[in-house]
Amino acid sequence: MRTVLLLGGTSEARRLAESLAGRLRVVSSLAGRVRDPRLPPGEVRVGGFGGVEGFRAWLLANPVDAVVDATHPFAATMTATAAQVTAELGIPFVVLRRPGWVQQPGDDWRWVDSVSEAARSLPGERVFLTIGREELKEFAHLPQWFLVRSVDPPVGPVPDRTHVLLDRGPFTVDGEIALMRAHDVDVLVAKDSGGEMTAAKLTAARELALPVVIVRRPPLPDVPTVDSVAGVLRWLGTDVA
Structure with a gap:
């Protein structure tokens, strides 16, 4: 069974973990900034990695087949760290970012x-x-x-x-x-x-x-990006509906 590290904390991350349950081994990582987070199914780790060096060390000690970043759109530091380290280690990486809000007439x-x-x-x-x-x-x-x-x-x-x-x-x-x-x-x-x-x-x-x-949102690194759970499922090559 393939292993996916899911950098989570968002509703999209929880839905993705639910969709992948039983199909892939998912390790969800939460930053730990909320005292009583809504936990996704599967394995969960809580707390930061300790920057670039800490994230690299964790991935070397816990090999995964892919990393999915479904963190908050303003978690720019974690996204930049994940992009850098996965590129160095040759680990497939994708960012899931829900679309931003669209201004309506009267706003x-x-x-x-x-x-x-x-x-x-x-x-x-x-x-x-x-x-x-x-x-x-x-x-x-x-x-x-x-x-x-x-x-x-x-x-x-x-x-x-x-x-x-x-x-x-x-x-x-x-x-x-x-x-x-x-x-x-x-x-x-x-x-x-x-x-x-x-x-x-x-x-x-x-x-x-x-x-x-x-x-405004911080800019994303130049990495593969999708805007929905379905997009991640297609990127992973799963047949999960």
């Missing part, structure tokens, strides 16, 4: 290239931050009021005027509208993560005529 999106640029570009005073918990320090010095939503409590410094909401998607449009109205939000900040799990906030912002500061 007021303000594109930026980084979270730090987003912090410098806030067109409002009551800010709904949906960027995860690890980059809140970029906003810590700002005087605005912030609603911060994340799966786990924030790490590091946060703005003085912050209300933290611990929650996990999927979210509904009605729920997002009610949340934004209840907190009198006047601007949304998001990363272009794509997918349906958290897209409702964008529809809610459109219906409420709120601006959205949205962070």
Whole structure:
């Protein structure tokens, strides 16, 4: 049975592990940034590899036939590490990236290239931050009021005027509208993560005529890339439906 290392943590990675269960040996690797992650079927390892040298050492000690990167679209460091090391070792490698969100009529999106640029570009005073918990320090010095939503409590410094909401998607449009109205939000900040799990906030912002500061994805290395679980299955040459 062929062995696939699946760099996961996304809903697509879980669906891929489910599709491959019983057909291939899948080892799913999670970064460990969420305290209570939704575990995929099969073998699971949790925690980082220790950079390029650590990832190379792990692959040499745990031979695999292919590596699939289905990490978050903003996990640029892991993707770059995997691309470099698999190329050095001659291991087939593919990146699974779901499509980004597409702006719709009525949207007021303000594109930026980084979270730090987003912090410098806030067109409002009551800010709904949906960027995860690890980059809140970029906003810590700002005087605005912030609603911060994340799966786990924030790490590091946060703005003085912050209300933290611990929650996990999927979210509904009605729920997002009610949340934004209840907190009198006047601007949304998001990363272009794509997918349906958290897209409702964008529809809610459109219906409420709120601006959205949205962070562009980091560029991908020059590697094979697909945008769906089915694309990975075809790349692996499986007959899994």
